[in-house]
Amino acid sequence: MKKVLMGDHAVSHAAMLSRVQVISAYPITPQTYVVEELAEACRDGRLKAKFVMVESEHSAMACIIGACAAGSRAFTATSSHGLALMHEMLHWASGARLPVVMANCNRALGPPxxxxxxxxxxxxxxxxxxxxxxxxxxQEALDTVIQAYRIAEKVLLPVMVNLDGFFLTHTAEVVDVPDQDQVDAYLPPFSLPYKLDVEDPHSFGAICLDDNFMALKHDMQAAMDLARDAALEADEAFAEIFGRKYGLLEPYRMDHADTVLVTNGTITGTAREVVDDLRRRGVSVGLLKVRMLRPFPFAPVRSLLGDRERIAVIDRSVSYGLAGGLACEIRSALYGHDHGRPRVFGYIAGLGGKDVVPSDIEEIVNRTLTYEQPPRDDIWIGAGT
Amino acid sequence: MNPTMDPAKELMSPGHLACAGCGAAPAMRWALEALGPRTIVVMPACCWSIICGPYPHSALRVPTFHTAFETGAVTAAGIRASLDMQGLQDINVMVWAGDGGTFDIGFQALSAAAERNDDIIFVCYDNEAYMNTGIQRSSATPAGAWTTTTPGGKIRPKKNLVEIMAAHRIPYAATASIAFPDDFISKMTKAKGIKGTRFFHVLATCPTGWRIPSSHTVKLARLAVYSRAFPLYEVEDGERYTITVHPRDLPLRDYLEPQGRFRGLTKDQIEGLQEEVDRTWNRLTRLAGWSS
Structure with a gap:
């Protein structure tokens, strides 16, 4: 059924449709509507779940870790400082191989x-x-949360679905909300190969100072490798039932494009318009949207970008003292392989909610075409430089 | 040992890795004796993270979930919610935390769980310092005690955590001692039958950190109770105080002097600590209705 939903509510609808059994969360702007809706749904019976209202995001993650380990499908949502506070427990969830799902409403960190x-x-x-x-x-936020459970439960790793704060979380769009029985057909009831069970007692996470430690970490990396195929399978199966498909990457008008913009999140939507406009004016430019950042889709990135002349990556964050993270990953994917050697231009834009408007993206394309070589590894747009 | 216990049926096995004379080992035995096999143990970082044994071994015959230092109470809350969703209300979820994971880094999540009245049992086995990392002070370290980070002796007294927990109006909070297994087991058995947050503060002797011979573990635990340094009592619904073991009129000195960690104390300092113990005891007897 089509509804007009803010991004936050698209996420809470997805959690309900996924029949999550335990939710734990702590309020932070711009995540609050996600958990308010879920609290209401637990109260009015739309969702049969326990909602544990905790005193911090660190506890929210610890709570769903416990819930999942004991055999329930579990969910949380957070943002910014909340995600930073969770950092320790993010390692715990993945190290314990627990398929929890979290929505993160992307937001800057202070100060200021x-x-x-x-x-x-x-x-x-x-x-x-x-x-x-x-x-x-x-729409993609709702669909990806549902897909996330299928992927997580297949490879036993947690999934974070990132949606841009305010640009999606607080902006209403038409969203096709799937029927519950269709989602039930797509997502089987939760089950784990091992859980906390008094009939079959095991110890989880006990100290391990021998070679087993490294073997267990290698298993995590192997599961990440499997996650690419699991995500493709989840996307294909989703398309069969719901008619929508996203891929790990989405190439847009990349046919014969000498220059390719690389984006993720909502900047992509603006970049589509700019690419259409530039194509009309005869500029040979295409667009690649990176939907899955971990595991990084190395092979398709290489085959889609390896033979281009110039790549312009737009990052909405910076690794201080290095450059934009996405640009660094694109560079690392392209180096040392048997293909051409595109020049990769890394741009930093849109920090702290600064709009990235069509003229910014056009400037990025123009600069990329004008420079002989990148003047630095990070080129800032809109910082007054 | 409690004469009713059958070693063949005990849920804690002898292959554990506790130091000789560790008070936290019998504490676990008494707790599991009362709770039985339908119990899940949540273990934040503490001595017991080691005692339990390395992967793939475990000294416990109940499911055990190791978790991060500050998350004992809330990990248990998540497990509880999950079990309740599966209709498994009869399973006990017990957090087994040291004083650091209770008084200090674990306190925020514990206070929140108590405020929600989550249906969990939280046991703090208190050895009065960060013993696993090499005897650093915690807020459970008593005044006057030497630790590696209080080389001149700690100045401030330890927190009264049972009163803090009682102030959350949880249904049950109690102290317990490894030297009084009957009292320990009967309190844990009573707690098992109550719904909501149940808190235990167990004094767990640590020969390594307290600088005592490992053969004196139970003796020191007994002296702590008899000298009123660690009275045994319970608080129901945050207000009904009951003293469960009558102390003897032993001076605090009898408890402090055998311990190397109190060796630096002067006679005047011991008198000061005695006054503090008397004040706390008088307050407790008033709350328990023994005096007015």
């Missing part, structure tokens, strides 16, 4: 205080063993 969108929160968590998606629309 800022509640608006950028990606520094989730980009800071790339090494925690979580699968990460970045979505472009409220």
């Amino acid at each position: 205080w800022n509640i608006l969108c950028d990606h520094s929160d989730s980009m800071s968590q790339r090494d925690t063993g979580w699968i990460q998606f970045y979505v472009e629309s409220n």
Whole structure:
């Protein structure tokens, strides 16, 4: 059924449709509507779940870790400082191989205080063993949360679905909300190979100072490798039932494009318009949306970008002292392989909710075409430089 | 040992890794004796993270979930919610935390769980310092005690955590001692039959950190109770105080002097600590209705 939903409510609808059994969360702007709706749904019976209202995000993550380990499908949502506070427990969830799902409403970190969108929160968590998606629309937010459970439960790794704060969370769009029985057909009831069970007692997470430790970590990396195929399978199966499909990456008008913009999140929607406009004016430019950041889709990135002349990556965060994280990953994917050697231009834009408007993206394309070589590894747009 | 216990049926096995004379080992035995096999143990970082044994071994015959230092209470809350969703209300969820994971880093999540009255049992086995990391002070370290980070002796007294927990109006909070297994087991058995947050503060002797011979574990635990340094009592619904073991009129000195960690105390300092113990005891007897 089509509804007009804010991104936050698209996420809470997805959690309900996924029949989550335990929710735990702590309020933070711009995540609050997600959990308010779920609290209401638990109260009025739309959702049969326990909602544990905790005193911090660190506790929210610990709570769903316990809930999942004891055999329930579990969910939380957070943002920014909340995600940063969870950092320790993000490692715990993935190390314990628990398929929990979290929506993160991308927001800048202070100081100075800022509640608006950028990606520094989730980009800071790339090494925690979580699968990460970045979505472009409220429809994609809803669909990706549902897909996330299927992927997580297949490979036993947690999934973080990132949606841009305010640009999606607080913006209403038409969203096709699937029927419950269709989602039930797509997502089987929750089950784990091992759980806390008094009939079959096991110890979880006990100290391990021998070679088993490294073997267990290698297993996590192997599960990440499997997650690419699991995500493709989840996307295909989703398309069969619901008629919508996203891919790990989405190429847009990349046919014969010498220059390719690389984006994630809502900047992608603006970039589509700019690419259409530039194509009309005869500029050979295409667009690649990176939907899945972890595991990083190395092979398709290489085959889609390896033979281009110039790549312009737009990052909504910065690794201080290095450059934009997405740009660094694109560079690392392209280096040392048997293909051409595109020049990769890394742009930093849209920090702390600063709008990235069509003229900014056009400027990025123009600069990319004008420079002989990148003047630096990070080129800032809109910082007054 | 409690004469009713059958070693063949005990839920804690002898292959554990506790130091000789560790008070936290019998504490676990008494707790599981009362709770039985339908119990899940949540273990934040503490000595017991080691005692339990390394992967793939475990000294416990009940499911055990190791979790981060500050998350004992809330991990248990998540497990509880999950079990309740599966109709498994009869399973006990017991947090087994040291004083650091209770008084200090674990306190925020514990206070929140108590405020929600989550249906869990939280046991703090208190050895009065960060013993696993090498005897650093915690807010449970008593005044006057030497630790590696209070080389001149701690100045401030320990928190009164049972009163803090009682102030949350939880249905049950109690102290317990490894030297009084009958009292320990009967309190845990009573707690098992109550719904909501149940809190236990157990004094767990630590020969390594207290600087005592490992053969004196139970003796020191007994002296703590008899000298009123660690009175045994319970608080129901945050207001009904009951003293469960009558102390003897032993001076605090008898408890302090055998311990190397109190070796630096002067006679005047011991008198000061005695006054503090008397004040706390008088307050407790008033709350329990023994005096007015």
